[in-house]
Amino acid sequence: MQQVLERRDVFDAIADPNRRKLIRLLADKDEAPLHELTAQFTMGRTAVSKHLVILKEAGLVTDRKLGRETKYRLNPAPLKEVQDWVAFYEKFWKERLLLLGKLLEDDEL
Template identity: 70%
Template sequence: MNENNQRDVFDAIADPTRRRLIRLLAEAEEMPLHELTTHFEMGRTAVSKHLTVLKEAGLVLDRKVGRETRYRLNASPLREIQDWVAFYSKFWSTNMLRLSQLLEEEEE
């Protein structure tokens, strides 16, 4: 974990189960643990551990409603990933443009 005791967003989304949880929460406004668990072939404890990782990264918010804990997505930390991908997207676009120009020059 980094210095402000938050988990790295890249680390949090590295696991396919956590990416699936993010997708499920993106499609629903809010979901309780028992409902999220029905989408996986694992117990509530395992799903809860994945949700904790997402929560530590700031990707999931939770609130108690009676005895039930409800989870919802907080997508704003995903901007870090979007910005990272956008940087490399520009990098590849620029390099592909250069390659295209080089190939055109060779043909002439």
């Protein structure tokens, strides 16, 4: 019997500030080994690895073995879902702020 692994929700994956920091660190590099990423945190290697697993389950990170070392790379494609969600609310707030501006202008007259 073959197991089908369900993909982790991208919003869940980026909810933690440590994982957002990992995304940022990986965005600045082509790829990075675990020890290099761990050096940027006060937590240990195991904790950083667990955060990377969550990012990997959401499709945000890929990894490859190079000898005894694992190198991680950002896959930004799943962030498109977040961008689309934010874009809707950006439009919502722009419209609301324009209406507020008009109301304030009318109130001043």
